[in-house]
Amino acid sequence: MGTTQLETVPEPKYWHLKTVLTEALDSEFSVGEILPNERDLAARFGVARATLRQALEQLELEGRLQRRRGVGTTVAPPRVGVAVGTEQHAWPGAASDAWQPVDCDQAAPPTAVAKALETGADEPVHTVRRSRMSHGQPVATEQLYIPAASVPDLTAIDAPSGPARARAVLRELQHLTLEGQDRAVELGSARADDAKELDRLPGSPVLVVTTRFFAAGRTAALSVATYRADTCRLTFGDSPDVEIHHDPEQRAS
Amino acid sequence: MGTTQLETVPEPKYWHLKTVLTEALDSEFSVGEILPNERDLAARFGVARATLRQALEQLELEGRLQRRRGVGTTVAPPRVGVAVGTEQHAWPGAASDAWQPVDCDQAAPPTAVAKALETGADEPVHTVRRSRMSHGQPVATEQLYIPAASVPDLTAIDAPSGPARARAVLRELQHLTLEGQDRAVELGSARADDAKELDRLPGSPVLVVTTRFFAAGRTAALSVATYRADTCRLTFGDSPDVEIHHDPEQRAS
DNA sequence: TAGTGGTCTAGACCACGGG
DNA sequence: CCGTGGTCTAGACCACTAT
Structure with missing residues (x-):
């Protein structure tokens, strides 16, 4: 009853990726730490770079990551x-x-x-x-x-x-x-x-x-x-x- | 002096596209009107669909457009x-x-x-x-x-x-x-x-x-x-x- | 069923920052 | 110079909505 949604819908990859990365950020990374570059990360997760980037974009939007061209992606401090x-x-x-x-x-x-x-x-x-x-x-x-x-x-x-x-x-x-x-x-x-x-x-x-x-x-x-x-x-x-x-x-x- | 920036930098296509679309929205479209579909728009501007989408995303973020899967893209009313x-x-x-x-x-x-x-x-x-x-x-x-x-x-x-x-x-x-x-x-x-x-x-x-x-x-x-x-x-x-x-x-x- | 936007891929090149 | 993220392409397929 209520909202019993079994979700036959396949979760988008980038969404799932974002969840995984969020958990990793919470547990395995500390503020200021730099992440592997996008090409490596994409390869590691078995997705195209564009898909990986979609997840990173959301995390940056949420203030969890900071990306800088020519530098890399770092873990952002709390807002x-x-x-x-x-x-x-x-x-x-x-x-x-x-x-x-x-x-x-x-x-x-x-x-x-x-x-x-x-x-x-x-x-x-x-x-x-x-x-x-x-x-x-x-x-x-x-x-x-x-x-x-x-x-x-x-x-x-x-x-x-x-x-x-x-x-x-x-x-x-x-x-x-x-x-x-x-x-x-x-x-x-x-x-x-x-x-x-x-x-x-x-x-x-x-x-x-x-x-x-x-x-x-x-x-x-x-x-x-x-x-x-x-x-x-x-x-x-x-x-x-x-x-x-x-x-x-x-x-x- | 001050900030005399001649901007040798080429403006990104999606950014320019966004500007063009914004002006078009201001002058040629009225609230609720539906835009041509993304494939047509992309072709009309001579860019890949992904690039066109990048511009549309920004416009939606700014509350100028409303996109609905299976329906189309419409001009949004003021916030x-x-x-x-x-x-x-x-x-x-x-x-x-x-x-x-x-x-x-x-x-x-x-x-x-x-x-x-x-x-x-x-x-x-x-x-x-x-x-x-x-x-x-x-x-x-x-x-x-x-x-x-x-x-x-x-x-x-x-x-x-x-x-x-x-x-x-x-x-x-x-x-x-x-x-x-x-x-x-x-x-x-x-x-x-x-x-x-x-x-x-x-x-x-x-x-x-x-x-x-x-x-x-x-x-x-x-x-x-x-x-x-x-x-x-x-x-x-x-x-x-x-x-x-x-x-x-x-x-x- | 046809047409829309949403997701995804596998490449390519560019702009920037730091050795 | 090299490595980074930013931009861009030309495709493909999927999920949704209306008819």
């Missing part, structure tokens, strides 16, 4: 918890919010961003780029869109672009009263520039966190942050130290 | 915003929290769950399975782990399993005073059972939301929710109606 929701109700750039200003310029935003900011499609906004590190590794990049109206007192005290400019814009932002904020998380694939900064290939899976900041009845700033999906676990509470998950098919009945 | 963080500080099962109880039994949880609940590894806990719908489609499944200590007054009023039992357990939970909660989001791949319920293939990318509920100084319940990554955008604020994102490489400089 690092990255706090996203702690500094509730604080402007980006407040105190030290784990982000590091990288650059800033003034340009017309993508149409979707312009819509969210309720600015004209061609009206230039301040675009701050920031990056976030964890354990010495880059884990996220961010584009912060700030309409000129949100930083009215910004003067030409600094260069029109560069990190100094970024800091100046963020400093001005603090003068506004933050009335609320709004977050969304979705899966995306890394653009070429983000990928380069995250030390990944273009198209790598990323978690995209979109945050809207409200002030004076408007959307005063919009942040689009791109986190490496393979290495990050986004935490929204107070304790970024949990580690649930990672159990292959642990459910029978 | 649906799914509220995850609104009902702050409420027990699962309170009022109507968008989740529908499916089943419940009492079994020893996976070790990682047992650790988070601070129960013995072999101590059975109530395991409630719930599912969540949106626009008539299943978007998430959940496993709720509730230690027996959290529902001390639970009697044998109902069957030891089944939806009725699930509701009884959730009802008992409300009697506790919720002291706080804790959330994390990470990328995962669908287990076979979850995949079946979400109408996806095993291994499909999913967003795993882990929530800990605190009461009486302990972790009184633990929820592991699995959302379809292709169709869902998880929202944590009050307005699930934003739509940022979706712009191919809209950054030159």
Whole structure:
């Protein structure tokens, strides 16, 4: 009764491979250890390299492996918890919010961003780029869109672009009263520039966190942050130290 | 200067294909429309089917396409915003929290769950399975782990399993005073059972939301929710109606 | 039964990283 | 330079869905 599925269906090879490899990773390998190369592994399991790669891709997606061209495949450490929701109700750039200003310029935003900011499609906004590190590794990049109206007192005290400019814009932002904020998380694939900064290939899976900041009845700033999906676990509470998950098919009945 | 990259690197075919297809989707197709089959598309673009598939996979990951075996590839509607963080500080099962109880039994949880609940590894806990719908489609499944200590007054009023039992357990939970909660989001791949319920293939990318509920100084319940990554955008604020994102490489400089 | 996407193979060549 | 993972090909067969 219930879901008594005898599964006459033959399990795909890559799926079974993934299970086997997962168990091997749990028992016979330690973090940082490098695996045999793909050609050897494929031969050892008696499958084509493409099939072996399908299994490795999934394991990398799940954060169990790390593959680097020209180097090899290594066992990844557990995902690092990255706090996203702690500094509730604080402007980006407040105190030290784990982000590091990288650059800033003034340009017309993508149409979707312009819509969210309720600015004209061609009206230039301040675009701050920031990056976030964890354990010495880059884990996220961010584009912060700030309409000129949100930083009215910004003067030409600094260069029109560069990190100094970024800091100046963020400093001005603090003068506004933050009335609320709004977050969304979705899966995306890394653009070429983000990928380069995250030390990944273009198209790598990323978690995209979109945050809207409200002030004076408007959307005063919009942040689009791109986190490496393979290495990050986004935490929204107070304790970024949990580690649930990672159990292959642990459910029978 | 800065990042003046002339890119002597030849762009991978599948990446270029993805760009072309994205533009085609934006301009020439409407939601729900079915694309030519993979063999025809591959021929039309002069690439092998495997290469074409690599592009389609990415587009599906980004929620632009929906592929179904035996049917075809269709243009997906924009991702649906799914509220995850609104009902702050409420027990699962309170009022109507968008989740529908499916089943419940009492079994020893996976070790990682047992650790988070601070129960013995072999101590059975109530395991409630719930599912969540949106626009008539299943978007998430959940496993709720509730230690027996959290529902001390639970009697044998109902069957030891089944939806009725699930509701009884959730009802008992409300009697506790919720002291706080804790959330994390990470990328995962669908287990076979979850995949079946979400109408996806095993291994499909999913967003795993882990929530800990605190009461009486302990972790009184633990929820592991699995959302379809292709169709869902998880929202944590009050307005699930934003739509940022979706712009191919809209950054030159 | 016909047509779709999903899996798999056995090759080939390329881009990158490190000696 | 060599060895690694990344890309690509041209096939084959299978599982599923609709008719």
